[in-house]
Amino acid sequence: MATPEYTPFVFLLLLFQSSVWGFPVCQTPQESPTCGYKSCHATKPGMLNVHLVPHTHDDVGWLKTVDQYFYGDRNDIQHAGVQYILDSVVDQLLKNPDRRFIYVETAFFYRWWKQQTDDMQNTVKQLVNEGRLEFVNGGWCMSDEATTHYSAVIDQMTMGLRFLNDTFGHCGRPRVAWHIDPFGHAREHASMFAQMGYDGFFFGRLDYQDRNRRMVAREQEMLWRASESLTPPMADLFTGILPNGYNPPEGFCWDQSCDDPPIRDDPDLEDYNVDDVVTRFLHIAHGQALVYKTNHIIMTMGSDFQYENANLWYKNLDKLIRYVNQMQSNGSEVNVLYSTPSCYLQELHRANLTWPLKGDDFFPYADSAHDFWTGYFTSRPALKRYERISNSYLQTCKQLEVLGGPISRKGPFGAGDSETLKKAMAVAQHHDAVSGTEKQHVANDYARKLANGWAHCQVLVSNTLSSLSGSSAPRVYCEHLNISVCPLTETMNVYNPLARPVSWPVRLPVNGTAYRISDVVPVSQATAAVRRGRGYAVNELLFQVQAPPLGYSTYSVSLLQNGPPSPQSSPLPRAPKAFLRVTFDPETGLLSSLSNLETQQTVKLSQNFYWYNASDGNNSESIQMSGAYIFRPNTSTPFIISKTAKIETLQNSVVQEVRQWFSPWVSQVVRLYTDSRALELEWTVGPVPIGDDLGKEVISRLDSSINSSGVFYTDSNGREMLQRRKDYRPTWNLRQSEPIAGNYYPINSRAYIKDDKDQLTVVTDRSQGGGSIQDGSLEIMLHRRLLYDDVRGVGEPLNEMSDIYPEGLVVRGRxxxxxxPPATAADTHRPLAQEVVLQPSSMDFEKEFSGLQAVLPPAVHLLTVSQWDQDTVLLRLEHQYQASESKEHSQPVTVNLQKLFSTLDVLGVSEMNLSANQWKDEMTRLDWKAESGTHHTGVTNQLSAYSAL
Structure with a gap:
């Protein structure tokens, strides 16, 4: 299969091992459905049409767990019960065919749907077919946009949209993306939504300065050009900013949680208020129309967990529509109607206007001068890491489910499944999950769900490995190798989920001192301390493994003798096959330079740890405090933890290490593996001391000789790179009021600084926040421990502790x-980032195996291999390079699908959109005019479609 132009994703269903076509997608709609754009109420030309959108925003965990929110448990924390919302809304929609409602979070709707009778399910299907109940967004959750990786976002969107497609067919497919609550918006999300077939995107939060400028310029609706690589309009997405966040206009909230007075329309009563309500509403509508571009405006009538008693809302909305529209007979030019985001979008499209272009993203987000929501880029770093490695394990689980066939789900080790981990990972993408902005007991619940998913996948993996290897011996999984804890067996195997071979260092805890095929190094003091009694190995067995694509390799672990440890020595000289050289200052023990021996580059480079004192709100400029969301240091100069580091050096045939101790709560190992083009910094931070009654935000800072000129670069959800400039925003003149927090951006997998000659790239093992505050400098926040709540709703300080770490959380990362050189840097950092995101899994099993017949080209990443139904497999191939990023790898690539897999016979191929809920050749989108005046036609062949037997 040849890709005729640069395309980011190719998404296919592969038919294999059967001659029967049977894809459970894109159901034929029922007879003459009037859903979607056909279901919209008529508007009135020449009038101001006000689109009222009844909705509820249901967090998939935040102050309560997912289960507590659904059932309405723990109302002492927050009154919310999603099952009652859906019960009540359906009942009220049936009472008036004019009423509309939108629903967003499929994770909740899926639960509710399973509990309904056949009669109720048929009733709901009728409401959906008539467009009275409409799904928007449609993912399992409303994902965060700063701390999520694109692969996990695609998975959770696919899960939610597939359920809607299977259940409701054509009428269940959302036309609009709806991210009303996430705290800033990523360009890659907009690109993905466009490639998923959405016609538009609406959100509620953006920087207060950006909003003010856009209101004056009437640019609150725009065309977002969400990729510099893709030919327009492939990644173009119409984007609108909602007028009140996602709340109703002031004075017009009629939920049981609201205090606004109802419409009292009995003229015989003294408190009759219809005239007052209509006057206030007309005033608000006219005011809103002044800052939007057309004679159509939208009002979100709902908020967090509202409509539990939908009668309160609908009874008053019915009256509002009736009494406002009655004023038309007196000359009013305002027309109010029940509507949905897609109906509103349709009217904007019909206006046939030219829209301003947006090319960057919406980070960072601030809601006032000293309130930058940049702390959550790092909040709960341990949960962020667990989510990332869970994503990696889920891909391994899905691949082995395909490669193992039916026995993987029901084999010698029992019934296994990937669905449990899929759902746990989907929930973890929520904007109050991996973001770290939930209560502690909710974070614990997210982690528990992930652990349960791991357990189900481990059964599946064991079944597959038993089938492939012919051995039903019990399997051992090494889940705590980062702290040198793992039960050692005589064989060690590493599974590689990437579609190219990898060389990977493995470190196993042992008590012996000499082993075949490996070197032994002593466990560091920091590792021994962080284990807290969970392991007692005194040494680590260290060796490099080579694993084939989508396959595994086996290594024997044999004790040779019990003698003295292998030799360790002195400084860090050049290794026999080294690509890098590192020097240290002999007086301070700190890094002093980094050299690339292939390209003869050398930069001065120092690295150290600092902390910012977190604001406690006792400040003359603002009472804002640092918390789970907000990063607000009380000074622009961080405090250095130590100007020197105590060091210990080790060297063998596999690795050279410098172990650094900065304080009792900060240590680091600097590692350079043989044949590696990357230097590893393994940091351990915590428990962060708070004896001085100050919260601390801990950073690692790299200071180099690179002349970066106030510019650095970060990735967008792990995909394309974006330029960042200090104290600058591309679309408005920034008044900078927080010189540190206002220059922090999300780093999902990598960031870099560069000049004409050198590029220094940092690849992270989880989502973190960072910035380049000084030229040549790059700082990344590692850990946060705070003593105050930041008054954004979570209601508790970010002060993580556990049974293992009662004095405060210890976090380790890399x-x-x-x-x-900048021209070739992507050829190193892109594959390196993929290896960190999809890391090999250490297990014990036998034999060598590869699921691929041939290695994929370097530019192609195998993003998804997942069982779709009995005879079909979901396959996503991704061109992982941006256009013009690499002279060698940014070109179109040809892949032969028939010769791709070693265990599957491909009988047919059909191409779909990115989210797998539309056939590619049937996908159409609304076309929009860009402000340049160029008219882009609708997308009908964004990626070429293939179908063959």
Whole structure:
């Protein structure tokens, strides 16, 4: 299969091992459905049409767990019960065919749907077919946009949209993306939504300065050009900013949680208020129309967990529509109607206007001068790491489910499944989950759900490995190798989920001192301390493994003798096959330079740890405090933890290490593996001391000789890179009021600084926040421990503790550093980032195996291999390079699908959109005029479609 132009994703259903076509997608709609754009109420030309959108925003966990929110448990924390919302809304929609309602979070709707009778399900299907109940967004959750990786976002969107497609067919497919609550918006999300077939995107939050400028310029609706690589309009998405966040206009909230007075329309009563309500509403509508571009405006009538008693809302909305529209007979030019985001979008499209272009993203987000929501880029770093490695394990689980066939789900080790981890991972993408902005007991619940998903996948993986290897011996999984805890067996195997071979260092805890095929190094003091009694190995067995694509390799672990440890020595000299050289200052023990020996580059480079004192709100400029959401240091100068580091050096045939101790709560290992093009910094931070009654925000800072000129670069959800400039926003003149927090951006997998000659790239092992505050400098926040709530709703300080760490959380992670010429840097950091995101899994099993017949080209990443139904497999192939990013790898690539897999016979191929809920050749989108005046036609062949037997 040849890709005729640069395309980011190709998404296919592969038919294999059967001659029967049977895809459970894109159901034929029932007879003459009037859903979608056909279901919209008529508007009135020449009038101001006010689209009222009844909705509820149902967090998939935040102050309560997912289960507590659904059932209405723990109302002492927050009154919310999603099952009652859906019960009540359906009942009220049936009472008036004019009423409309939109629903968003499929994770909740799926639960509710399973509990309904056949009669109720048929009733709901009728409401959907008539467009009275409409799904928007449609993912399992409303994902966060700063701390999520694109692969996990695609998975959770696919899960939610597939359920809607299977259940409701054509009428269940959302036309609009709806991210009303996430705290800033990523360009890659807009690109993905466009490639999923959405016609538009609406959100509620953006920087207060950006909003003010857009209101004056009437640019609150725009065309977002969400990729510099893709030919317009492939990644173009119409985007609108909602007028009140996602709340109703002031004075017009009629939920049981609201205090606004109802419409009292009995003229015989003294408190009759219809005239007052109509006057206030007309005033608000005319005011809103002044800052939007057309004679159509939207009002979100609902908020968090509202409509539990939908009668309160609908009874008053019915009256509002009736009494406002009656004023037309007196000359009023305002027309009010029940509507949905897609109906509103349709009217904007019919206006046939030219819309301003947006090319960057909406980070960072601030809601006032000293309130930057940049702390959550790092909040709950341990949960962020667990989510990332869970994503990696889920891909392994899905791949082995395909490669193993039916026995993977029901084999010698029992019934296994990937669905449990899929759902747990989907929930973890929520904007109050991986973001770290939930209460502690909710974070614990997210982690528990992920652990349960791991357990189900481990059964599936064991079944597959038993089938492939012919051995039903019990399997051992090494889940705590980062703290050198793993039950050692005689064989060690590494499974590689990437579609190219990898060389990967493995470190196993042992008590012996000499083993075949490996070197032994002593466990560091920091590792021994962080284990807290969960393991007692005194040494680590260290060796490099080579694993084939979509396959595994086996290594024997044999004790040779019990003698003295292997030799360890002195400084960090050049290794026999080294690509990098590192020097340290002998007086301070800190890094002093980094050299690329292939390209003869050398930069001065120092690295150290600092902390910012977190604001406690006792400040003359603002009472804002640092918390789970907000990053607000009380000074622009961080405090250095130590100007020197105590060091210990180790060297063997596999690795050279410098172990650094900065304080009792901060240590680091600087590692350079043989044949590696990246320097590893493994940091351990915590428990963060709070004896001085100050919260602390801990950073690692790299200071180099690179002349970065106030510019650095970050990835967008792990995909394309974006330029960032200090104290600058591309679309408005920034008044900078927080010089540190206002220059922090999300780093999902990598960031870099560069000049004409050198590029220094940092690859992270989880989502973190960071910035370049000084030229040549790059700082990344590692850990946060705070003593105050930031008054954004979570209601507790971000002060993580556990039974293992009662004095405060200890966090360990890795940064990988590479130094390259800018023209070729992507050839190093892109595959390196993929290896960190999809890391090999260590297990014990036998035999060598590869699921691929041939290695994919370097530019192609195998993003998804997942069982779709009995005879079909979901396959996503991704061109992982931006256009013009790499002279060698940014070109179109040809892949032969028939010769791709070693265990599957491909009988047919059909191409779909990115989210797998439309056939590609049937996907059409609304066309929009860009402000340049160029008219882009609708997308009908964004990616070429293929179908063959």
């Amino acid at each position: 940064h990988l550093l590479s130094l390259s």
